[in-house]
Amino acid sequence: EPNLSDAALPLVAAILHRTLPEAPPTAALAAALGGCGCNGADANVEHAAAATAAGIQPILAAAPALLTAVRAVLDDRGNASAAAEACGLDALGTLGQSAVGAQLVLSDEMLTQALCERALGRSPHPEVRMAALHAVASAAGLERAGAERSREAALLPPQCEEGLRRCVYGACGLRRPGEVLAGMLQQPFLELKLAAYRCIAALSLRSWFAVELVTTADLYDRITDSTSENGAAACNWRHAAAAALWSTVSAAAAAADDAAFIATLAAPITVERVRAVVRAGPYGAEGGGTAAATAEASRMHGEHFVASRGAGGSA
Incomplete structure (x- = not known):
């Protein structure tokens, strides 16, 4: 294995990202992670899966070397x-933009913890925080979801989602988390705001974070108020976050979501508020906030904070 310089890490990740398959067979991914995906399958199916796995194995095998190098850089015991x-x-x-790459990243508990701590935890160098926020957004499926804010494309296997x-x-x-991100949006630094909005847009495709958002009044008010931002970039990313929230809220309203979150996300006042702000567009003249909705968010704030700490990892 070659020793990767710090500056080479993004380049190697870009090469892997371009060559990783969009959705390899489970057997291939399991083999790359040291597991086995056969489990008594029909001989013909097993042979086909093995052949496919062999074809992508060199690509997947390169990922652990990259992750090991990144892990060394992010090790708090070091002096990077x-x-x-x-x-x-x-x-x-970069690696997390694809579903396969995101699984490789989020299957590594140490990397996931280091990533989230730098994005949302202690105050690191601003450059580090912004890079971490962008990385969380990518691993959480911002690029995979596309302009349609597709939850199906963004969400990962349960183990990765729970981690x-x-x-x-x-x-x-x-x-x-809602309070932490709301605080970032109140800062006067545009690049930090954009990174925070990207993170919110990706995480809002998950029911647990959508509930977090709508029960954190400061964050909910900002996302659903079309007048809360100035400038094209901030307005567009605020609207992108609202659109992602709508994707999850509409799934709950159609009873196609986790039952534990439906009561909060499918509440008529929530559905109408989020629908209205998405329809208003990035520069809508009307804000999304109402006094009743803000009061309801405050009421749910404490209840959700206690419950979510012990909640399962449902999407």
Whole structure:
């Protein structure tokens, strides 16, 4: 295995991203991670899966070397510079844009924890925080979801989803993720705002974070108020976050979501508020907030904070 320099990490990740399959057979991915996906399958199916796995095995086998190098850079016991950490985080973000790459990243508990802590936890160098926020957004499926904010394309297997949820809450300590991200949006730094909005847009495709958003009044008001931002980039990313929230809210309203979250997300006042702000577009003249909706968000705030800490990893 070659020793990768810090600056080379994003380049290697880009090469892997271009060559990784969109959705390899489970057997191939399991083999790359040291597992086995056969389990007594029909001989012909097993042979076909093995042949496909053999074809992509060299590609998947290169990923652990990259992740090992990134892990060394993000190891808190080391002395990596902020620039080196940003390179490692950029590599994770690039790799995480595909479903396969995201699974490789989020299956590594140490990397997921380091990623979330730098995005949402202790205050690192601004360059590190922004790189981490962008990487979380990519691993959580922002690019995979596309302009349609497709939850199906963004969501990952349950083990990865649960690891992401657990690390997001763990990184925030005694604060709620919604409170942490709302605080970032109140900062006057445009690049930090855009990174935070990207993270919100990706995480909002998950029911647990959508509930987090609508029960954190400051964040909910900002996302659903068309006048809360100035400038094209901030307005568009605020609207993208609202559109992602609508994707999850509409699934709940259609009773196609986890039952534990339907009561909150499918509440008529929530459905109408989010629908209205998405229809208004990035520069809508009307804000999304109402006094009744804000009061309802405040009421649910404490209830959700306690429940979500012990919740399962449902999408």
